[in-house]
Amino acid sequence: MFGLDAVDLARFQFAFTVSYHIVFPALSIGLASFLMALEALWLKTGNEVYHGLYRFWIRIFAVGFGLGVVSGVVMAYEFGTNWSVFAQRGGDITGVLLTYEVLTAFFLEAGFLGVMLFGENRVNRTTHFLATCMVAIGTLISATWILISNSWMQTPAGYHLVDGHFLPADWFSIIFNPSFPYRFVHMVLAAFISVSFLVAGVGGYHLLRNGKDPAARKMISMAMWMAIIAVPIQIVAGDMHGLNTLRHQPAKLAAMEGHWENQPGEGVPLALVGWPDMKQERNRFSIEIPHVASLYLTHTWGGQIQSLKDFPADERPDVPLVFWTFRIMVGIGMLMLLTGVVGNYLRWRGKLFTTPLFLRWVTIFSPAGFIALIAGWVTTEAGRQPWVVYGLMRTADAHSPLSFGEMVASLTGFIVVYAIIFAIGIYYILKLIRKEPQGELPSGGPGQNNTPKRPFSATLESFDD
Amino acid sequence: MFTDMPILPVIWFAVIGFAVAMYIILDGFSLGIGILFPFSKSDSQRDLMMGSVMPVWDGNQTWMILAGAGLYGAFPVVYATILPALYLPLVLMLLALIFRGIAFEFRGKSRKYRHMFDLAFAGGSVVATFAQGVVLGGIVHGLHVSDYQFAGSTFDWLTPFSLFTGIALVFGYASLGAGWLVVKTEGETQNLAYKALRPLTLLLLLAMAIISAWTPLSNSAIAERWFSTPNVYYLSIVPVLVVLLAVNIFFDVTARREKLIFTKLVMLFMLGLIGLVISFFPYVVPPSVTLWDAASGPSSQSFLIVGYAVILPIVLIYTAYSYYVFRGKVKPGNLHHY
Incomplete structure (x- = not known):
């Protein structure tokens, strides 16, 4: 069917469920730190606007965390259901890392999340703030484990290969494998920035309805500071991550650049747009700027990088997919930078809260970070192909012995169910967002009916209209 | 018998067995309420x-x-064979659990769509339980494994035995749910649970008896383990305890002695699990993979046990504390999260 086989469907299913899932951890990572900042500012300044914002966003955090748990259960099983050969041969390393991720999340739920969500009236302010900090740190630790696991698949290190099995030789080298530090910084910044633009969008939406709303003004203001500080840092971090990829995964980088072959003595051009044609091994309809890629990849005028033709055709990733998702990510990044510059220019002119066009733009632009984040993950994951463990184990050799029919049935099931759940979840989050940014305290915790094992219970909002 | 084998995989077997047992009891009664x-x-x-x-x-x-995650880290072979072998029932279970979870969260938040969330709750619970029973039956029936990978075909799990265990688990979880309701509610709801308990316990007992007969009949090694002397003398205590407990539950229901019914049902389930361990130890993926075959290396298992040793006690204390805090009967007046 459409030239697809069971492996393609297994890949698509994994990509679909993990793309759906990643939105919620990213939201949790970004929002937890945002909430920590809000509470710190409230404690320091005593300004009730910060406190109101904390209460507003903590509900959205709770729902996002809950949806992350629901979609995470599927992920915990999918490595085995879809990639059993990989799970069996790599489990000594990746299984251990994934289990640590689950343990961290478990620990978080059991402890500090409860105090954070429901404890405001039960513990003193400092204790509550410490709980918020612990949750924020916890989300980062959780991300650490899963990013170590992914980075190890991208740039494996610290292993013995015995009869096709990856056995741990040195946990330190496994954990600090070459791409992990870059991936970690890039992903965490991405989560922060995604949430900043979500916050900006929500602020913009409320300012359009009530231009005096102090909480909405604060949201836009904070988000624009984040944009002007974090987006440039992210661009530098992304560039360093790219150089790391150039060193360890040159075929992926060549695909990102759409770089098919080197001309003797000529620098690498930057392909702005184009359609990489894998059969003809060239870019069609491309617009290129000579030497620019050499400049940012080798920091020289005429430097060359390995090109796609330096790799056998069966060791190249799907070039158009990698090429275009990379451009979507970078393009959105550039729009974010522009938004940050314009926003802060408006702030300087005293018009940040009173320019309807800008407010409308940030409202529309609010999901942009999450789109860029998914696009970036597609770039790195599709760019790793045809390997599941880069250079060592092919995806085609890693899949479970599943039939085409099984994959069609399960994929259909996942798409239908996720569509329903996503619709319900988004509908509910939008309802929370549309509320005025103020409201009553959630209460609960051990001793009451609402508890952190059920983050949804932090919000009392009715589901009906 | 196995004294010359490494001990760490056995410890892990116990740890994961404990987590599975906790799941079966705790989510068992939750799913039972849905049923x-x-x-x-x-x-x-x-x-x-x-x-x-x-x-x-x-x-x-x-x-x-x-x-599940512990299996991946500590017994990658179990994770990598059982999951693909029982792919369809497992996916069905996950999807059903999603519906059940969403129903839990939104039923109380909605009046207009409440009937739909009721349906999702009941349907999700029944389907997830049935699928779990099928998975259990499929594993007990045995998987065709070669070179540490599942080597059978799509519907190997679909046997009369696995369908039977699927249905049996629905009755089993329903009885746990009823036992829970007897403890946690009063009046009409408690009465409903009492009425359900007698037939459910009877069905559970019947199912256990059939499975206990079915497995040794189809597997001579299991028959050998249970019925050879001297094993038969001390192993027969398991079925004797099962019958005693079931009779005891009957008396409790008749006398409306609510206190220990749930505990006794849990013990009944534990005896069932112990029976399975007696039948299959040290095989974790019957009929060919032992826990030592399936274990990850000592470096992985020791690295991971540190995390479990720290986190598991904390989780247990928190779990116990939550149950302690929510002790007592649920009444219309204390459902204030609605």
Whole structure:
């Protein structure tokens, strides 16, 4: 069917469920730190606007965390259901890392999340703030484990290969494998920035309805500071991550650049747009700027990088997919930078809260970070192909012995169910967002009916209209 | 018998066995309440039934993630063979659990769509339980494994035995749910649970008897282990205890002695699990893979045990504390999270 086989469907299913899932951890990572900042500012300044914002966003955090748990259960099983050969041969390393991720999340739920969500009236302010900090740190630790696991698949290190099995030789080298530090910084910044633009969008939406709303003004203001500080840092971090990829995964980088072959003595051009044609091994309809890629990849005028033709055709990733998702990510990044510059220019002119066009733009632009984040993950994951463990184990050799029919049935099931759940979840989050940014305290915790094992219970909002 | 084998995989077997047992008991009664949902008489009765498990259900379900992820790290071969072999029932279970979870969260937040969330709750619970029973039956029946990978075909799991265990688990979890409701509710709802308990216990006992006969009949090694002397003398204590407990539960139901019914049902389940361990140890993927074959290397297992040793006690204390805090009967007046 459409030239697809069971492996393609297994890949698509994994990509679909993990793309759906990643939105919620990213939201949790970004929002937890945002909430920590809000509470710190409230404690320091005593300004009730910060406190109101904390209460507003903590509900959205709770729902996002809950949806992350629901979609995470599927992920915990999918490595085995879809990639059993990989799970069996790599489990000594990746299984251990994934289990640590689950343990961290478990620990978080059991402890500090409860105090954070429901404890405001039960513990003193400092204790509550410490709980918020612990949750924020916890989300980062959780991300650490899963990013170590992914980075190890991208740039494996610290292993013995015995009869096709990856056995741990040195946990330190496994954990600090070459791409992990870059991936970690890039992903965490991405989560922060995604949430900043979500916050900006929500602020913009409320300012359009009530231009005096102090909480909405604060949201836009904070988000624009984040944009002007974090987006440039992210661009530098992304560039360093790219150089790391150039060193360890040159075929992926060549695909990102759409770089098919080197001309003797000529620098690498930057392909702005184009359609990489894998059969003809060239870019069609491309617009290129000579030497620019050499400049940012080798920091020289005429430097060359390995090109796609330096790799056998069966060791190249799907070039158009990698090429275009990379451009979507970078393009959105550039729009974010522009938004940050314009926003802060408006702030300087005293018009940040009173320019309807800008407010409308940030409202529309609010999901942009999450789109860029998914696009970036597609770039790195599709760019790793045809390997599941880069250079060592092919995806085609890693899949479970599943039939085409099984994959069609399960994929259909996942798409239908996720569509329903996503619709319900988004509908509910939008309802929370549309509320005025103020409201009553959630209460609960051990001793009451609402508890952190059920983050949804932090919000009392009715589901009906 | 196995004294010359490394001990760490056995410790891990115990740890994951513990997590699985926790899951079966805790999510077992939660799912059981979903199974009993269609037999409720009114909306307020459903409020109470759901309310009796509301504060703890999410924590109950997380034991499944802990068991699943632990398998991946400590017994990659089990993870990599059972999951693809039982692919369709497992996917069905995951999807059903999603519906069940969403129903838990939104039923109380909606009046207009409440009937739909009721349906999702009951349907999700029944389907997830049946699928779990099929998975159990499929494993017990045995998987065709070669070179540490599942080597059978798509519907190998679909046998009369696995369908039977699927149905049996629905009755089993329903009985746990009824036992829970007897402890946690009073009046009409409690009465409903009492009425359900007698047939459910009988069915559970019958199912255990059939499985106990079916497995040794189809597997001579299991028959040998149970019925050879001297094993038969001390192993026969398991079925004797099962019958005694079941009779005891009957008397408790007749006398409306609510206190220990749930505990006794849990013990019944534990005896069932012990029976399985006696039948299959040290095989974790019958009929060919032992826990030593399936274990990850000592470096992985020791690295991971550190995390479990720290986290598991904390989780247990928290779990116990949550149950302690929510002790006592659920009444219409204390369902204030609605």
